[in-house]
Amino acid sequence: MAKKKETENLAEELAKSFERWEHLREYGGSDPSYADGTNMNLVRNHIMYYKNKMVEQYGTDYEKYPEIFYREVPPKVSENYMARAGEIKDGAAQALEYYISDPNFFYLLANKDVLTEKEAKQISLHNVLGYASGLARAIKDGDLITMRRHAGRPEGYLESFAQCATRMMNIINDRKKEPEQVQGDGQLSLFQFGMETGQRR
Template identity: 25%
Template sequence: MEKHSCRTCRNLEKERKEVMEGRLKGRYRYGCSGQGSGYVCGFLAGDEDLETLSCGLWHGQSERKTEKEAQKLEKELGESLQGLFDRWNEWYVRGCPEGKETDGVYLNRLRLAIKGLVERIEEALEESRFPESYYSPLPPEIAKDYMADRDNLVRSAERALYQYRNSPDYLWLESYMNGQKGKSKEMEKAAVFFEHGKVLEEAISRNQYLLMKQEIRQEGILAELAKYRRTVLQKEQKAARRNKSGQKGKKDMSGQFTLFEEKAS
């Protein structure tokens, strides 16, 4: 009896390989014609890890399905395929929630996943069991630079830029930097926050839609700006307390010298 794993599954497509970056650097995953993502359900450090991966869409060379199993698979594949079509239609109109790539790139990846799942259905099911979504036309290949809902994207970017530059922390930053002289580490850090506004403004003026989409997600930089403001104010408060303490010490010493001089005379 075949062990259920990605290694023995007919859905495995080793000719398609995605090498990961970032925190998953050094790992990779192969293509899968069964999964909605188009890839196997885990990341690999080596091909031997395929033995440890498996999912409910496993399709072995010698598998035999009961009627109940066939109905279950028919339902799962039909729902998965319909879900991919629905996602493609939504992203085409509204854009992909992710912003690392253009919407065109994401849509074409979905298209490949749909194509792979259609082929999976043809292999796994009898024609009489093909789900309704199987007969939907394959979405067209989209230009790589395609971005959905551009007008709304521009409005969102303009609104984000206005909100950023009128936020209390940004207004404080402008006032604070106007009072600084020369170069310092604080000024170098502050330049990062000014640069964000410049980049977003330039993206709007040049119709750089992907850059707009990336820069309007500014919750992170707003949080960093608020943290920067707190740090600067805390440093100023500590410096003020030290100065006050130093001045008090000088005053006390001055009084002691006066008393000593009076006694000496």
């Protein structure tokens, strides 16, 4: 019974791997770091692994081999292959338009020099602004992996702009609420003191 279950699992996993490879070829994936070609070749390795496991188990007992075993192993593809490249480029260009016209992004850009370096790090200002500049660079360089991250979910980056802008506003507003600092050595001059006391008479 256990052997039969293991056989069914191998056949099922092999079928899933073929389906996964075809899906990546036609529609692509959502891996944030690797191209579709890299993942297709990884799935191809899985296919060969399951086939080899069947050979180990069944040997020359050909009646035990499931039909999926005889399906040809898909070809190895370029590691840089990306499905729907045209759609990704269009989506990335649209995302960049969203970014540079977003009021929160514009606010961050206009006030980035108001914050100290420590304050900028606290709200991850440089990282957040880098989303837009990084996408612009990816479009220029043809980096489809980076473009896909933005084309698929620009809303997430727009939300980051909004959150960062809110934190920046809070810092700037808190500064306005701080009491004015006494200049110099912290003591009033006799002239200043006279003016102050004179005003209270």
